[in-house]
Amino acid sequence: MQFVNFVSSIAMPLVILIIVMYAFMEKIKIFDTFLIGAKEGINIVITIFPTLVGLFLAIGALRSSGILDCIIHFISPILNQFNFPTDIMPLALIRPISGSSSIAVATNIMKTFGVDSQIGLMAAVIMGSTETTVYTITVYTSSIGVKKTRFVLWASLLADFVGITTSIIICKMLGG
Template structure:
């Protein structure tokens, strides 16, 4: 079974790209020209959203480096103990809506420190897959199209992240405890 999964994952992207190219060619779409036009549009979008990305990265770095994350952990410690939530997973839950790279670094550290088959390793993996980088998504996509008021999307995104964190905790404890 493992060999089949490895073979499929090895060939999936080349097969999909080949299919798209052949399908476009069969429909008489100028594939290369369409690709170049898309790349031009992507470059323009990148230039438009760059200030938003830089502002977000600076804010996230300030949050982590200022010690605010550590202060939040101390504040939540009694509640975490009461709910039997491991304190080590809280930085991942807090940073996941903010930054994909930062949360991936935390998840990687947890997996390296405790092992991929540990409760924390499984919890970090499940939480990483059950939540999204809400603020990053809103910054990039809303900044790209010029939306200034994303308050409803922000509320829904953060509530869904909270639901993903809670569901991760429940599922991992039910399945692996």
């Protein structure tokens, strides 16, 4: 456990340190470059903002109206058979399809159940370990005009499924 925490906490500072040291040795205008990149960061956040407002409204309404609980009430007996936490279901469904939607759903889950709760951790680990699969496949195949994608979607979705299941299991093991 201590090892896990140590690795997790050293990763980010170490990556920053290595990159800055490396750039320093290669004599790059580090701060100027930093500023250019940081400005792009602002643009990313601004572009997703309208989407987030719209989706937060929809997800908030689904939850507060009680309809989400109603739906979960009906499917939870099935999911419970597999020991799958129902509160994660909405995220698992939207994650492969839309990046900003899954950010909105994950944030809502973390906020509702607590960011450091077990469900909150699961949502975070799922977000970090999976990709917007369908979107990625579309970018790569449409870039070269290929129509027949063969098994790619199935292999990727299977990988997502395993990624999500592993996230749930590991969060249960680590406790939260």
